[in-house]
Amino acid sequence: MKILVCIKRVIDYNVRVQINREGDGVVTDGVKMSVNPFDEIAVEEALRIRERGEAEEIVVASIGTSASQQQLRTALAMGADRAILVETDESLQPLASARVLHKLVEKEQPGLVLAGKQAIDDDSNQTGQMLSALWGRPQATFASKVALDGGKATVTREVDAGLETIEVDLPAVVTTDLRLNEPRFVKMPDIMKAKRKPLETIALADLDVEMPPALEVGAHMPPPQRQAGIMIESVDELVNALKEKGVL
Amino acid sequence: MTRVLLIAEHDGAMLNLSTAKALSCATAIGPTDIAVFGNDAGDVCAAAAALSGVEKVLNVSRPENAAPLAAVLAPQIAELAGDYTHVLAPSTTFGKDVMPRAAALLGVPQVSDIMTVEGERKFQRPIYAGNVVTEVSVPAGCIVAGTVRTASFRAASNSGSAEITEVSTGAGLPDHSRYIGLEAQASERPDLQSASKVVSGGRGVGSAENFALIYSLADKLGAAAGASRAAVDAGYVPNDMQVGQTGKIIAPDLYIAIGISGAIQHVTGIKDAGTIVAINKDAEAPIFEIADIGLVGDLFSLVPELEARLG
Missing domain, CATH: 3.40.50.620 (HUPs)
Incomplete structure (x- = not known):
């Protein structure tokens, strides 16, 4: 079986994001970029499935500028076999990304597609679901456990009420939640080895994707802030203050 | 229209x-x-x-x-x-x-x-x-x-x-996905997502056993019990108690944060709460920057004292 893993280049998890001077985006110049953490979990899960002997090939794909090669190389260093970059200078929204990925799925015919449940930049949480809809295949989102058995996957999902289990026929799209696994650290020799692994670049225009309507994105603003309140010295004061506010 | x-x-x-x-x-x-x-x-x-x-x-x-x-x-x-x-x-x-x-x-x-x-x-x-x-x-x-x-x-x-x-729908439905079941955490307490009061513990609580303090106060108040990601990652409580960007985003009338430092990812999950109370031994903890009422001190003495005062 072949696994296709979708990854996105995003501002690193540890960076304190700042709105740009124009107020129409965030500052990206000189900012550390990384593989979206949920996508890194997806890469790790693919590797573990292959290590169990349940998959033969892992292909990682990304959509973005040539700079996304860096994140694809990281996934190759983790252990993926080859990479595909759909190159574009435009920033695609989830439905457009899903249509692009659908083209790759038709070309690659994977038995399983793995992706992060959301990217930590726009927090949309849509692309995996949209891809499975376009593909007409099952989706198992927010996975915290994935077990493959022949042509089926049993997936435990982190839902608000607890842990939900569903069974889906393959091929399917599985999106990963935080607790699915802990991604491995990349070792230096693997980074060197990854440089020689195949990385194919396809121009977005060559995929002949019909671009869907997109949201118009306007002003970027800081969120409404809470103000610090009062500091008190004792439990008595706390109880009185809560009674005054009418919450006790 | x-x-x-x-x-x-x-x-x-x-x-x-x-x-x-x-x-x-x-x-x-x-x-x-x-x-x-x-x-x-x-x-x-x-x-x-x-x-x-x-x-x-x-x-x-x-x-x-x-x-x-x-x-x-x-x-x-x-x-x-x-x-x-x-x-x-x-x-x-x-x-x-x-x-x-x-x-x-x-x-x-x-x-x-x-x-x-x-x-x-x-x-x-x-x-x-x-x-x-x-x-x-x-x-x-x-x-x-x-x-x-x-x-x-x-x-x-x-x-x-x-x-x-x-209303009936005519759409053809796929049979490639099957529901197996839901394993809900059995709890007598109100649902975290919809409770009007929530008591949460963080890494400062120190252990799964010590979370009894949090549960006890929550029960006294008729509140739901929550936790920070640090407490979940430390294994003190299950993940469905997690409040924050990677857990549940909630807006109770009263939120009591105990032993929670107030990392941005936690604050994101509570900033629409009515009144936020923070109890923490570190006076410099960022949680005090957004709390309506802050109390600096040892949670192991303050929490039982608060519970006792609630009669």
Whole structure:
């Protein structure tokens, strides 16, 4: 079986994001970029499935500028076999990304597609679901456990009420939640080895994707802030203050 | 003419409170119908019909709808959406799962986590873990598909009496996805997502055993019990108690944070709470920058003292 893993280049998890001077985006110049953490979990899960002997090939794909090669190389260093970059200078929204990925799925015919449940930049949480809809295949989102058995996957999902289990026929799209696994650290020799692994670049225009309507994105603003309140010295004061506010 | 279809979240027996919250967003846009996808979920339909501001409840009852499978519900949502200008769901794991699938079938973009309604097609939503708010507009000619950040809206009240109509859907449904079951954490306490009071513990609580302090105070207050991601990662409590960007985003009237430092990812999950109380031994903890009432000291003496004072 072949696994296709979708990854996105995003501002690193540890960076304190700042709105740009124009107020129409965030500052990206000189900012550390990384593989979206949920996508890194997806890469790790693919590797573990292959290590169990349940998959033969892992292909990682990304959509973005040539700079996304860096994140694809990281996934190759983790252990993926080859990479595909759909190159574009435009920033695609989830439905457009899903249509692009659908083209790759038709070309690659994977038995399983793995992706992060959301990217930590726009927090949309849509692309995996949209891809499975376009593909007409099952989706198992927010996975915290994935077990493959022949042509089926049993997936435990982190839902608000607890842990939900569903069974889906393959091929399917599985999106990963935080607790699915802990991604491995990349070792230096693997980074060197990854440089020689195949990385194919396809121009977005060559995929002949019909671009869907997109949201118009306007002003970027800081969120409404809470103000610090009062500091008190004792439990008595706390109880009185809560009674005054009418919450006790 | 603007018409909104809101997808109800329920477990077959009870309507989830997220529906009443999302309804307040929906009615701020226009006249709203609620669709209940279920299998003989009559009680859920009745509860939806009792919400104020609902025009009509669509009861879409068929055996396949017994469990909330996105692949089964999405084609039916897309089918019904044709009669509406907007289709919304709460931004819970239910809505996040099903709505993008429906939007893709409709060929329209989705607005995730609507915080405010700026116009019929214009909304504010959080990005970058809530560190930035952005304004987005849905182009003319598209059905507006969206999920509603429930912590940003108050629940609609229960003074309505909408008509309930049986609706059947003709969409062919896939059989490639099967529901196995739900393992819910058994708890006598109120549901974290909808509780009016929440008591949460963090890494400062120190161990799973010490969380008894948190549970005991929560029970005294009739509150739900929550935790920070640090406490979950340390193995003190299960993940479904997690409050924050990677857990539940909540807006109780009273939130008591005990031994929680106040990392941005936690604060994102509570910033719409009514009153925030912080108890922490570190006077420099960032939680005090957003708390309405702060108390510096040892939680192991202060929490039992507070519980005793509540009589």
